[in-house]
Amino acid sequence: MKKIKIYITAFGTILLLGACNKQLNLNPSNQIEADKAILTATDVQSTLIGAYNRMSLSDLYGGRVFLEPDLMATQSVVDWSGTFQGLTQMVSQEIPIDNTFVNSIWLDGYRVINQTNNVLANLDKVAAGDKNSTEGQAKFLRGLVYFEMVRLFGKSWNDGNPTVNLGVPIVLTPTSVINSSSYPSRSTVSQVYQQAIADLTDAETKLGKGVTFFANSYAASAILARLYLQQGEYAKAATEATKVISSNAYSLVAVYTDEFPFPNQSAVHVDNTTEDIFAIQLTSQLGTGVSNELNTFYASSEFGGRGDITIKESFLNQFSNGDTRLDIYNEDSDGNLRCDKFDNLYGNVRIIRLAELYLIRAEANLRLGTSTGAQPIADINVIRKRAGIANYVPPVNPDPTKVIAANIAEVLKQRVLELAFEGGFFFHDAKRLKQKVGPSEFDATNVVFPIPQTETNANKNLKQNDGY
Incomplete structure (x- = not known):
């Protein structure tokens, strides 16, 4: 049996069902039966903690989700002397479709979304007293990531018509099998904002008001x-x-x-x-x-x-x-x-x-x-x-x-x-x-991140942003 590392790509082939970064022995397969994955309330909580853990990776809220857009806009404020070509491309606002930093934000963003979807799909396994908190945590994380993703990979809300401009795909169920739903199209900017608002509003209602790390x-x-x-x-x-x-x-x-x-x-x-x-x-x-x-x-x-x-x-x-x-x-x-x-x-x-x-x-x-x-x-x-x-x-x-x-x-x-x-x-x-935005106009095509080439190659329904 082959030892393989399990990852969730944006609409990946195998579902990550526990905490992040584990190595598991699995038969090669394009699906995992749900009843053999998350079995208990502890499994649900482990998946939620896994989503928090992935949120903290360097590509996301470990800092680069804030650093990278600012590199595109602060040429008159800071001097950049770094040797990472992918970040230098952001400073020069000449980002190719194979930029590894952009690719990592997309992948890890959808990995978090997939983990939160797993939590939400298994709320029936959570004790009644913990259900609101668990659901609220998952929806907070998902809403936050969708808000971040649509601002980076879609045009600004006030740049043209958000009901027409393309944002990112909305995926609300766990990726567990390869079928037609594994290749979603991009939703509009307006639709992604509304999804983020719905998630965050629900989280606001369901979460407690105690001050903790969560x-x-x-x-x-x-x-x-x-x-x-x-x-x-x-x-x-x-x-x-x-x-x-x-x-x-x-x-x-x-x-x-x-x-x-x-x-x-x-x-x-x-x-x-x-x-x-x-x-x-x-x-x-x-x-x-x-x-x-x-x-x-x-x-x-x-x-x-x-x-x-x-x-x-x-x-x-x-x-x-x-x-x-x-x-x-x-x-x-x-x-x-x-x-x-x-x-x-x-x-x-x-x-x-x-x-x-x-x-x-x-x-x-x-x-x-x-x-x-x-x-x-x-x-x-x-x-x-x-x-x-x-x-x-x-x-x-x-x-x-x-x-x-x-x-x-x-x-x-x-x-x-x-x-x-x-x-x-x-x-x-x-x-x-x-x-x-730095030397470019706010509505220039080069101040919107490209959809990663790996994603457009894998998903024929993903339309690339203008200018790429």
């Missing part, structure tokens, strides 16, 4: 707020952000740099801060393929990284005098200016934190002329106060449209200064705001 109801609300902002659904974004802020389950750390703890010991795990709503937990014990890839590329070798990304001095000119967020940018011993947010070799990768929610709510309210949850200027000043700078005072101008424009410009500036390099915001914000 996703809770507030994490689902927070991601929904981010998603609605990307869509321009400002009222919904403000409502979801307010759910999290008003819960008082989280609070801003007093000093900005404390949000990025560095124990100066490479193997020390640091728990989430009071500000972290959802973060991927990393330790030195997680094994091959799991690391903080933001550390890898932003930190110098003295802090465990490659140091391939350095910060341009001109970026720091956007900060006001006395802004304590400047303390996170320093020259290392090699004389290069770096962002120290990721100096902790095994630091957690923050998926979303409270500061972003204040800024989402402020922008949404400013665009609508509302004050859901708080006055928008008050939310802006929560962020400025923590940064040690004076309150923002709107300009005195008889033209109210100019005042609104100035206020929106201020909240967008605070998004850049507060959230720089954390969540792919240079890329995703440029697209939703119809700004240039």
Whole structure:
């Protein structure tokens, strides 16, 4: 009997039914009988933990799902000196269809989706008291991945017609046998967003509100707020952000740099801060393929990284005098200016934190002329106060449209200064705001990831993106 490694490709040939990265002895086959796979509640929980584990791989929320889009949008902000050809192609916005980094995001994204589908298909094996939590966790992960995938592999929501533009395939059942359903077509951008919203909304309802390392109801609300902002659904974004802020389950750390703890010991795990709503937990014990890839590329070798990304001095000119967020940018011993947010070799990768929610709510309210949850200027000043700078005072101008424009410009500036390099915001914000993505227009074909060639070769129903 041949020993083979079991993986789930995007619509793979064999179903991964337990935790990730196991080696199993199996008869070569294109299907596995479901009644011999997940048999108990423990098996379901193992599969769910496996999905979390795969989420933490370097290609996804180990950091590269944020790093790679930002490389496409920060040519005026950072200098790239890396030797990985696939990442250099992103910096130059010349991504071929066989780019291995793009391929890895697609594959691991659908592996997570398949594992969550396995969990959801076997909820009948879970004890009644655990069913809501298990279902909520799986739907949170699936919704989050679909949101990420559609933003990378499809056009921006405001680029043309999202009900026509192609996103990614929606797969809601486990891949266990090769048949006609194994070759799905791409759903539209609108359909993928609606699937992500449905999953996250259900997760929000079913998950508890206790603060743990796992996703809770507030994490689902927070991601929904981010998603609605990307869509321009400002009222919904403000409502979801307010759910999290008003819960008082989280609070801003007093000093900005404390949000990025560095124990100066490479193997020390640091728990989430009071500000972290959802973060991927990393330790030195997680094994091959799991690391903080933001550390890898932003930190110098003295802090465990490659140091391939350095910060341009001109970026720091956007900060006001006395802004304590400047303390996170320093020259290392090699004389290069770096962002120290990721100096902790095994630091957690923050998926979303409270500061972003204040800024989402402020922008949404400013665009609508509302004050859901708080006055928008008050939310802006929560962020400025923590940064040690004076309150923002709107300009005195008889033209109210100019005042609104100035206020929106201020909240967008605070998004850049507060959230720089954390969540792919240079890329995703440029697209939703119809700004240039690096040297390219927001709707250029080369700022959408190609569908990997391995996938279009294997699935005749997958249409390639324009320009590739």
